[in-house]
Amino acid sequence: MNDHTLRPAAIRTLIVCVLLAAAWIFTVKPARADLDDQRRLYSTQSAAVSAYLGSDPDEERTRRTQSNLESRVHAFADAMTAHATTAALFEQIERKASARSIRIHRTDPRSSSRVQSGPDRRRAASDEPVITADEFLVEFSGRYGDITDFIAEIPDTVGLAQINSFRLTRGAGDQVRGTLTLTVYRVPDRTTIIPDPAEASDDA
Amino acid sequence: MIGTPTRIVLTLTPDRIRGAVVRAGRIVRAEQIETDPTAWEQAWEQGLVPLDRPLRQLLSRLSPGRSQPRITLLYHARNAIVQSHEIAGSRDDARRAATVKIRESGGSIVIADAAILGPTAEKPGTWTVLALADREDDTNKLYAWLTRCGTRVERLIPEAAAIVRIAADRVLTAENETTACCCIGPGWSVIAVGSRDGLRLVRAFEFGHRLLSDVFQRAIRPDDAEADQALGERMLFDHGLPFKSTEISPEVRARILPMVAPVLQRFCVEIKQTLRFGIPADQQPSTLILDGPGAAIPYLASAVTDTVNMHIRVAPGCDGAGVLKPFAPGTFEYAWVRAETDTAELIPHAVMEQKQSDTFRRCLAAGAIGAAALLGAEYVHITGQNRELEPRFAQHATTLAALSREEEARERINRLAGAAGRVALRVTESAGPSADWPAVLALIAENASEHARFDEIDAQVTATGPEIRLKGSTVGTDDTSAAAALTEVVQALQASPLVTAINLGSTTRDTLADDRAVRHFQLTLRLATSQAAHQPLADYARRAGAAKEQTP
Numbered sequence: 001m002n003d004h005t006l007r008p009a010a011i012r013t014l015i016v017c018v019l020l021a022a023a024w025i026f027t028v029k030p031a032r033a034d035l036d037d038q039r040r041l042y043s044t045q046s047a048a049v050s051a052y053l054g055s056d057p058d059e060e061r062t063r064r065t066q067s068n069l070e071s072r073v074h075a076f077a078d079a080m081t082a083h084a085t086t087a088a089l090f091e092q093i094e095r096k097a098s099a100r101s102i103r104i105h106r107t108d109p110r111s112s113s114r115v116q117s118g119p120d121r122r123r124a125a126s127d128e129p130v131i132t133a134d135e136f137l138v139e140f141s142g143r144y145g146d147i148t149d150f151i152a153e154i155p156d157t158v159g160l161a162q163i164n165s166f167r168l169t170r171g172a173g174d175q176v177r178g179t180l181t182l183t184v185y186r187v188p189d190r191t192t193i194i195p196d197p198a199e200a201s202d203d204a
Numbered sequence: 205m206i207g208t209p210t211r212i213v214l215t216l217t218p219d220r221i222r223g224a225v226v227r228a229g230r231i232v233r234a235e236q237i238e239t240d241p242t243a244w245e246q247a248w249e250q251g252l253v254p255l256d257r258p259l260r261q262l263l264s265r266l267s268p269g270r271s272q273p274r275i276t277l278l279y280h281a282r283n284a285i286v287q288s289h290e291i292a293g294s295r296d297d298a299r300r301a302a303t304v305k306i307r308e309s310g311g312s313i314v315i316a317d318a319a320i321l322g323p324t325a326e327k328p329g330t331w332t333v334l335a336l337a338d339r340e341d342d343t344n345k346l347y348a349w350l351t352r353c354g355t356r357v358e359r360l361i362p363e364a365a366a367i368v369r370i371a372a373d374r375v376l377t378a379e380n381e382t383t384a385c386c387c388i389g390p391g392w393s394v395i396a397v398g399s400r401d402g403l404r405l406v407r408a409f410e411f412g413h414r415l416l417s418d419v420f421q422r423a424i425r426p427d428d429a430e431a432d433q434a435l436g437e438r439m440l441f442d443h444g445l446p447f448k449s450t451e452i453s454p455e456v457r458a459r460i461l462p463m464v465a466p467v468l469q470r471f472c473v474e475i476k477q478t479l480r481f482g483i484p485a486d487q488q489p490s491t492l493i494l495d496g497p498g499a500a501i502p503y504l505a506s507a508v509t510d511t512v513n514m515h516i517r518v519a520p521g522c523d524g525a526g527v528l529k530p531f532a533p534g535t536f537e538y539a540w541v542r543a544e545t546d547t548a549e550l551i552p553h554a555v556m557e558q559k560q561s562d563t564f565r566r567c568l569a570a571g572a573i574g575a576a577a578l579l580g581a582e583y584v585h586i587t588g589q590n591r592e593l594e595p596r597f598a599q600h601a602t603t604l605a606a607l608s609r610e611e612e613a614r615e616r617i618n619r620l621a622g623a624a625g626r627v628a629l630r631v632t633e634s635a636g637p638s639a640d641w642p643a644v645l646a647l648i649a650e651n652a653s654e655h656a657r658f659d660e661i662d663a664q665v666t667a668t669g670p671e672i673r674l675k676g677s678t679v680g681t682d683d684t685s686a687a688a689a690l691t692e693v694v695q696a697l698q699a700s701p702l703v704t705a706i707n708l709g710s711t712t713r714d715t716l717a718d719d720r721a722v723r724h725f726q727l728t729l730r731l732a733t734s735q736a737a738h739q740p741l742a743d744y745a746r747r748a749g750a751a752k753e754q755t756p
Contacts, residue, residue: 009564016572023579031586038593045600052607059606062613069617073624076738080627115634129627133634144649152642160738162635165664170657185631193624 077193080186082159086134089158089184093138096157100150102142110135110181129192134184135164141177144168151180160185212266212355214259215537216279216346217363217390218244219414219434221255222530223262226541234531235265238434241418248282248342252349259353275355277346278537280391281362284338285309288368288406290324291333298331306335315343317549319365321372325402332372332403336365343552357558359549364392364408366540367496371396372406373543374495374519384489385519386475388498389536390414393471395478397489405482409474413498413527415467416440423459434528441527444502472511495519497527497535625745628738639663639670639731644702648674651696655679655689674727683713683721690723697729705730 083089090107097104115131140147147168155161161184168178187193215222218241224234237258239247247254267273287306291298302318316337324330343360350357371387371394378385382404384397391412397405414437421436439452445468446452446460479488492514494505499522509516526532531541551559641663648658658676665671678693680686690711698706709726716722 009561009568012565012568016568020572020575020579023576028579028583028586031583031590035586035590038590042593042596042600045597045604048607049600049603052603052610057606057610059610062610066613066617069620072737072741073620076624076628076741079738080631115630129623129630131627131630131634144645148642148645148649151645160631162638163641163663166641166661167663168661170659183635185635187627193627194620195623 073194076160077190079155079160080131080193081190083184083186086136089136092157093154096153097140097142097150100142100146102140102146102150104138104140106137106139108137108139110137115185130188131192132186134186136182136184138180138182139178140180141171141175143174144176147176147178154180154182158182158184211358212263212273212275213531213537213541214262214275214277214279214350215363216255216277217414218280219437221258221262222537223266224531224537224541225266229541231531231538231541233266234529235262236530237262245282248345251345255349256353259349263353263355272354272356274358275350276359276361277350277357278361278363278366278540279346281338281342281364283342284336284362284364285314286362286364286368286392286408287335288321288408289333289335290327290330292327292330295320295331298333302333302335306337309337314338315340315552317551319369319549321368321403321406322376322398323402325398325404327402332406334365334368334372334406336362338362340552344554347552347554357552357555360551360555361549363389363536364394364410365549367392367394367536368396368406368408370394370536370539370543371495372398372403374493375403376400382487382489383493384479384491385493385495387496387536388413388494389496393474393496393498395475395482397479397483404487405478407478407482409478411471411474413437413440413501416445416464416498416501419463419467420460423456423463438528440501442502445504445507447503447507468507469511472508475508475512489514491515491517493517493519495522496539497522500527500534621741621744622748624738625741625748628741629745629749632736632739632742635736636665637669637733638665638736639672640702640734644672644729644731647697647700647702651693655686656693668730669733670731672729672731674729675725676727677714677722677724679716680721680723683723686713686721686723690725694727697727702732703729704732 083092086109093107094104112132112134115133140150142150151163151166154163161182164181164183166178166180168176171177211226213224213226218239220236220238222234222236225232239255239258243254263273285306287302287309289298289302289305291301293301299318299320303316306318307314307316314337316335318333318335321332321334324332338360346360347357367387367389371385374385374387375383375396375398378399380399382397382399384395387394387396389412391410391414392408393411394408395405396403396407417437417440419436420440424436424439443451445464446457452460475492483489492508492512494508494516495518498504499518505516505518522534527534529535531538644663645661648661652658656676656678658674660675661672662675663670663672676693678686678689680689694706694708697703707728707730709728711726712724714722714724
């Protein structure tokens with residue numbers, strides 16, 4: 001073949017090759033890639049299914065665990081946000097004491113601080129949750145049994161509280177006089193504990 | 205068959221163009237168109253353009269369809285060289301050698317080819333080869349002419365080559381021991397001598413019945429250029445050589461005979477010289493068979509006999525042959541079509557290139573179709589495999605849905621426990637240990653009685669844990685019973701799970717006004733720590749933190 005026939009033949013061959021290559025690129029290659037992806041996915045799914053079936057799955061158990069945890073977390077959030085202000089806290093203490101025929105002589109805020117994280121407090125970051133710890137002193141008098149019940153109800157009354165100390169002394173008759181120091185832990189709002197707004201409410 | 209290209213055999217001679225549609229070696233339809241023989245040379249000089257119209261007319265009669273007919277052209281060559289060689293070796297070697305020989309003799313501007321005619325007699329391993337060549341310029345003109353008229357050229361065969369082929373076949377298939385045959389064509393004649401065992405002699409020379417018909421034409425119409433150009437030919441084949449004929453007027457005979465005699469003389473000389481120099485004297489054939497269309501000329505055999513001094517016979521089937529009809533039995537083109545034997549052919553470079561191009565295009569198309577089929581097959585295979593996976597995925601669906609729900613639940617648990625746990629952990633770390641104060645107060649109340657009373661309870665959380673200090677007294681009728689009451693209180697407190705250790709401090713004795721003994725005491729109780737309600741959340745955060753630190 002000479003140059004006159006070689007050139008069109010070469011062009012024709014090139015066009016056919018390009019068309020075939022294009023057909024391969026746009027049909028077979030994506031189909032092959034899709035098949036490889038599907039096989040990988042199937043392999044991954046098979047492994048996951050085998051592992052899942054081998055782990056003795058119990059959806060009911062998982063649901064119970066989740067339900068228990070939700071209850072616990074919401075209770076914790078409720079306790080940490082029980083009273084927004086100190087005045088409301090004192091009012092609640094007064095109300096509980098009155099219900100037990102206990103007389104409150106004095107309620108006194110002693111200190112207020114922010115709870116720092118762990119031993120390395122320099123690492124406290126801006127995204128650390130803000131937890132305030134307020135210490136109070138309460139002086140009261142009443143009968144021993146009522147005081148015992150009053151002290152037992154303190155955590156439920158004031159939210160999340162830690163009794164630091166108390167002192168009870170016998171008074172006249174069956175009266176007992178006492179002082180109590182406790183620390184109340186609070187967070188500004190529930191989202192500190194339950195970040196997801198959809199789960200923050202008790203109905204979630 | 206619809207769309208199948210028609211195969212047409214054409215003959216081109218100075219006085220006419222003949223054509224026939226050939227299917228499977230059978231002549232289906234034949235036509236001819238007369239042309240002006242005096243314009244033959246001029247037509248060649250003009251690239252055969254004057255013959256375009258006649259050819260188109262002929263083709264339209266033969267093949268009215270739109271398909272491009274494939275053409276085999278037997279043509280009267282102006283400059284063709286026809287040779288026969290005896291060459292030893294294989295058939296292919298002999299053919300190649302003959303091609304080289306004629307190419308060397310013809311120069312660089314020729315198109316050459318060769319074909320084996322048959323074995324050479326009495327020379328084992330030797331072949332008689334027909335070699336022919338023509339000027340490339342002429343073959344290109346023929347190719348261009350045929351292409352211009354919408355045909356597709358397959359083969360170009362000079363008339364002489366076709367006559368040689370016919371003559372050689374006649375000798376090789378003859379029943380006699382040795383046969384000498386003279387095949388007279390329109391423009392060329394061939395003498396072949398041989399038998400079934402092989403050929404002894406093959407020689408072509410430029411003499412045909414057209415020379416005789418031209419003489420008749422000139423003798424009948426010496427000055428009439430517009431006269432029927434085929435009249436002389438018809439008269440030649442109708443009345444023959446008029447040496448003794450009484451059917452022709454004496455005037456005409458008187459004009460013809462002087463003109464025919466030298467032509468006939470030349471023909472006889474060619475025969476005699478060919479046999480004399482081609483065949484040894486002791487092997488000279490005694491009989492010569494006239495064959496081909498020229499053999500049908502009446503009285504030709506008798507005219508030749510007188511001159512060559514041999515027995516002259518006309519081949520069977522040549523008597524009264526209708527050589528004036530295109531492709532009729534007796535014509536050389538009819539014999540060539542019927543023979544269907546391998547003939548040397550001249551293929552112009554353009555045709556070669558066209559053939560190569562066609563072959564390449566076919567190969568390319570086949571390759572493309574094959575590749576496309578492979579691509580399609582692979583695509584179908586892949587799609588099939590993909591489809592096979594679908595039911596397997598469906599089998600996993602239920603389990604995967606359960607797994608997905610499980611993972612969502614775990615993620616929700618982790619999310620819930622994560623934030624709450626961090627807060628709980630910090631509260632726990634900040635608050636430190638604690639005791640179950642209400643239970644401790646209840647324990648103290650349980651141990652208070654008329655013999656034991658507690659005057660002061662002082663509870664606090666120290667660095668070592670929660671503890672409570674009690675101040676009180678026990679009463680007895682005497683000191684021993686008061687001590688026993690104290691011991692009883694201590695033992696009761698010590699027995700409680702709320703108390704981990706008990707330390708009895710100072711004790712003092714005293715006596716009441718009614719003489720009962722009193723023991724004043726101080727007790728320090730170390731208490732068991734209690735777990736706050738949020739402790740599990742803090743424990744979770746602690747474990748999660750530890751796991752995170754261990755993760756690289």
